[in-house]
Amino acid sequence: MTGYTRHNLRRKPELQDTTIYSQLHYDEANRITAEIKSYAARAENLYKKIPIEQRDAFYQLVLFPAKASAIITELYDAQAKNHLYAQQARATTNGYANKVRELFAADATLEQEYHQLNGGKWNQFMSQPHIGYSNWNNPPEDTLPVVHIYEPHGAEEMGIAVEGMASAWPGSGTYQLGRFDPFGKQERTLTIFNKGKKSFTATAQSNAPWIILNHTSIQVSFEAELRVSIDWSKLPAGEHTGRIHITGTGWGGADIGVTAVNPGIKTPALKGKGFVEADGFIAIEAEHFQRQNTVALANGTKLRWEKIPHHGRTLSSISVYPITDQHFAKAGDAPYVEYDIFTVSSGEFTVQGVFAPSWPTIPGQGLRYAIAIDNEPLQVVNLTADMSSAAWEETARTDVRASVTTHKVATAGAHRLRIYSLDPGVTLQRIVINTGGLLTSYLGPEESRRY
Numbered sequence: 453m454t455g456y457t458r459h460n461l462r463r464k465p466e467l468q469d470t471t472i473y474s475q476l477h478y479d480e481a482n483r484i485t486a487e488i489k490s491y492a493a494r495a496e497n498l499y500k501k502i503p504i505e506q507r508d509a510f511y512q513l514v515l516f517p518a519k520a521s522a523i524i525t526e527l528y529d530a531q532a533k534n535h536l537y538a539q540q541a542r543a544t545t546n547g548y549a550n551k552v553r554e555l556f557a558a559d560a561t562l563e564q565e566y567h568q569l570n571g572g573k574w575n576q577f578m579s580q581p582h583i584g585y586s587n588w589n590n591p592p593e594d595t596l597p598v599v600h601i602y603e604p605h606g607a608e609e610m611g612i613a614v615e616g617m618a619s620a621w622p623g624s625g626t627y628q629l630g631r632f633d634p635f636g637k638q639e640r641t642l643t644i645f646n647k648g649k650k651s652f653t654a655t656a657q658s659n660a661p662w663i664i665l666n667h668t669s670i671q672v673s674f675e676a677e678l679r680v681s682i683d684w685s686k687l688p689a690g691e692h693t694g695r696i697h698i699t700g701t702g703w704g705g706a707d708i709g710v711t712a713v714n715p716g717i718k719t720p721a722l723k724g725k726g727f728v729e730a731d732g733f734i735a736i737e738a739e740h741f742q743r744q745n746t747v748a749l750a751n752g753t754k755l756r757w758e759k760i761p762h763h764g765r766t767l768s769s770i771s772v773y774p775i776t777d778q779h780f781a782k783a784g785d786a787p788y789v790e791y792d793i794f795t796v797s798s799g800e801f802t803v804q805g806v807f808a809p810s811w812p813t814i815p816g817q818g819l820r821y822a823i824a825i826d827n828e829p830l831q832v833v834n835l836t837a838d839m840s841s842a843a844w845e846e847t848a849r850t851d852v853r854a855s856v857t858t859h860k861v862a863t864a865g866a867h868r869l870r871i872y873s874l875d876p877g878v879t880l881q882r883i884v885i886n887t888g889g890l891l892t893s894y895l896g897p898e899e900s901r902r903y
Contacts, residue, residue, distance in 0.1 A: 454762050455491040456518045459484075461851045462765045462895065465524045466582045466590065470532035470597075473525075476616050477891040478898065485522075485529045492522035508570045516566050516578075523562065524583070527555040531597045538600035540613055540620035543646045544674050549599035556596050559583065609647035610654060610672070610700035614708060615640045616891070621706040628709035631889070632682045633796070634717075635901060636730030642708060644698065645675035652701050654678075660694030662686040663710055672700070682712050689716035715796045715864075722903035725866050726792025732889010734793055735897045737767040738880040741789035749778060755787045757873070764881035765852060765895055769808055771879040779814055779875045783822035783830045786872040789880075794903070795887060798864050801825075802886045804856050805833075805871070806896070808879035809847045812836055820874040825859045826867050832874065833857060852881065 462484075463472050473481040495518040502510055534548035567575045584595025612621040616630050629640045644654045651673040656665050666679040680696065691713040699705035726742060727734050739759045747755045755772050763769040772787050780786040795801075803823060812819045818834040835853045847853055861867060871880060884896045891897075 453514055456488065456521045458762065458765070459488045459491070459521055459525070460517075463849070463851075465521060466585050467849055468524060468528050470528055470535060472894050473529070473532075474891075474893040475532050475536055476618060477893045478896075480893045480895065481529050481532060483898075484895075485526050488518075488522045488525050492518040495519070508573075511569060512566075512574065516562065520559065520562055520578075523555050523559045527552055527559070527583070527597065530555060531599060534599050536618060538602050539618065540611060540645070541602055541647045542611065542613075542675065543602075543604040543648065545600065545602040549601060552597055552599050556583065556594070560594070604646070605648045606650065607648045608650040608652040608701050610652060610698075610702070611645045611647050612698060612706050612708070613643040613645060615642065620645075621708075626709065627706065628711070629680060630731065632710070632712040633730055634684055634714065634719075635728050635796075639679050639681045642678040642680065642696070642698070643675055644670065644672050644678060644700065646672050654698055654700035656696055656698045658694060658696050658710070660692070660710070662692070662712065663694050663696065665696065680710065684714065687712055687714045689714050717796065719903070722794060724792075725794040725903050727794070727900045727902050729793070729795045729797065729885075729887050730900060731897070732887050733897060734795070734883075734885040734887065734900045736791055736793075736883045736885075737899050738764075738770045738789075738882055739768045740791075740899070740902065741770075742792045744789045745787060747785065747787045749776070753778075757787055757789050760879070763879075764808065765806070766882055767899075769879045769881045771808075772873045772876065775813075775876050777814060777876065779817045779820075780872075783832055783872050783874055786822065786874050788870045788872040791869040791871075791883070793867050793869055793885065795861060795864050795867060797887050798861050799888070801859050801861055801888075802856050803859060803869070804854055804884045804886070804896075806881045806884070807835055807853045807855070808881065809851055809853050810835075810877045810879055812875065813877050814875065817875050819853075819877055821878050821880075822872040822874060823857055823870065825861060825869050828859065830872070831857050835878070 473484045475481045495515045499507060499510055499515050530548045530551040534545060537545040563578045566578050581590045581594045584591045614627045619625055621627055653671055655669050656678055657668060658665060662683045664681045664683050670676045694710045696708045697705055722728055727736050744757050753776060757770045758773045760769040760771060810819055819836045820832055820834045822830040822832045824830045833855050835855060
């Protein structure tokens, strides 16, 4: 129940569509779909084990919402893949169109099953349309999402999709894998796909000894993955470029760029340095702070940040307890949490704070936090400075309040990030520091590695 309720607070089912979870970055759509499907599978297994007389209640409270949530998420994931693959002219496009239709029918079947449960005790409870919203009001009926049809020809024809890119070779443009570094993602994928019906053999070779390919020859019926990694022992310090040449059908072939940077930092040297920059960002779950202070009020109350388990869109949240009417005019006097970070770059960074969608509890005080990296002046941010209807609508859609501050970091290396709570109700979920490589996604990247 914790899993499916968190999933639906990330984005309500009726507000999901193909654009929410990224198909291109951080494997987000695949991860989120797999997660909610795992909850549904667990609920299904439990349902079979509980006594028969308890199954109706379990079905209503656990099994149905878990399965319904999984169907909706998988449906929009399949629709998004159908649209992307149609754009790329993949032979697998129509399979995802069929999957959308199957899941749409499965949703209707599940709804009918719910209405017939226990002699129709909850008949019509789930009748409100929930698929096909185009504005705030529900459509008159659930509407089959739009799918695209691609008819593959009878011959063989190679296409190549590069991880993180919507366009695919042989379309015009430059094709480049995301930059590798020793602390970030260690494997990236090229998908060699067929535009036709006849299988073919693709060959791949690199022009640099530090580029590792899991295949140099691969048979492609519909599609096959070529996984790329780096042999760091063969890569000198600094930034280097190489390429992968892939041949298959027709003349010529594709050249895919590969860039890797070796900062010359050995892993043992990072011990105790905290969260390390990789792939152009540092992502931190709020509860994983290294240290904090305790603020004693005049009446003896001691304020400090505490964890709220399972609260928020990802892991948990933290907020200051006990809750009082205390607000701090001077930011430096407020309770803070501190995070150790290590950057391999320097310059102007942005820090996104993801907070719960709270409202101010003290009239006229707002909902403020302060933030600083190292000894820079504190920046004070009021999360509820914008009280417009548009801001409220976005908060209701995303279930968070997000803010961004800009910071200048003069040197690479170890740094300290502090966040202060100036008003009661400030509830922090996670922090994402963009050092120049953060990509677009709904929930942001998974948490960075902490040394």
